[in-house]
Amino acid sequence: MKKIFLLLTISIFAALLVACGNGGSEEAVTDDSEESEETAENAENEETEEAGGTISIAASPAPHAEILEEAATVLEEEGIELDISIVNDYTTPNRLLADEEVDANYFQHTPYLETEKESHDYDITSAGNVHIEPMAVYSQDYDSLEDLPDGSTILVSNNPAEEGRFLSFFVDAGLVEIEDGIDIEDATFDDITSNEKNFEFDNQTAPELLVSMYENNEAPAVIINSNFALDGGLSPTEDSIVVEDGNSPYANLVAVRTGDEEREDIQKLMEVLQGEEIKQFIEENYEGAVIPTE
Known part of the structure; x- marks a missing residue:
């Protein structure tokens, strides 16, 4: 009887150890799983932020802001929001951009941009042309x-x-x-x-x-x-x-701080502004008064 009791005691003790061990393993697996899910979620959020977010842009009222409003509906599907500030003069937008108060501006052509850079030592550049406004x-x-x-x-x-x-x-x-x-x-x-x-x-x-x-x-x-x-x-x-005819060299452009033209959201903005939907919008709404660039 003593031997039987001893064997039973040993068996119960071993079972308890196994049970405790299994419980610890399950807890560890659960913790690891939660950490993996959290890491994946964080990565997904970071990817979303990188691809989306908000672009603040200063623009002349017409046609620039109107074109941007149309582009905003397309960009919204990409998770990008446009925060458009209307500025009705030619000196403020580049200052706002240089002072990092906006991410971009849309109102000027290359000769004016080059003059502004030389006059004010602005470190800004063109992200691409969008349209011509025949004077x-x-x-x-x-x-x-x-x-x-x-x-x-x-x-x-x-x-x-x-x-x-x-x-x-x-x-x-x-x-x-x-x-x-x-x-x-x-x-x-x-x-x-x-x-x-x-x-x-x-x-x-x-x-x-x-x-x-x-x-x-x-x-x-x-x-x-x-x-x-x-x-x-x-x-x-x-x-x-x-x-002016459509051969004018004074194409209006989107300007950004130098280096930001490589930003994914800025590139997406330009892809939309130079895309077929915006070209069609310009042609249908301005009837030759604004001409999309090729």
């Missing part, structure tokens, strides 16, 4: 550049990067000549060598004020950027006396 000349009283009387004042914006662009209308019409060897994109008013009708180019006005000056008939002719014209209810193709 146009408007007049209340005359139907063509040739009809403008001798000595006419031509109101233009105070943007020095676009002086060659303003002059191109008159050079193409044979009314003004510039110094040989200077590309029209780089030309300034100082490069004029012939101006037979003695046109005076008045560049003292902020671009956002030119629409009201045209409406008030303050000069025989006013050259207006299409974004301000559209915002003021003017159609560059219908209301102007001459408009």
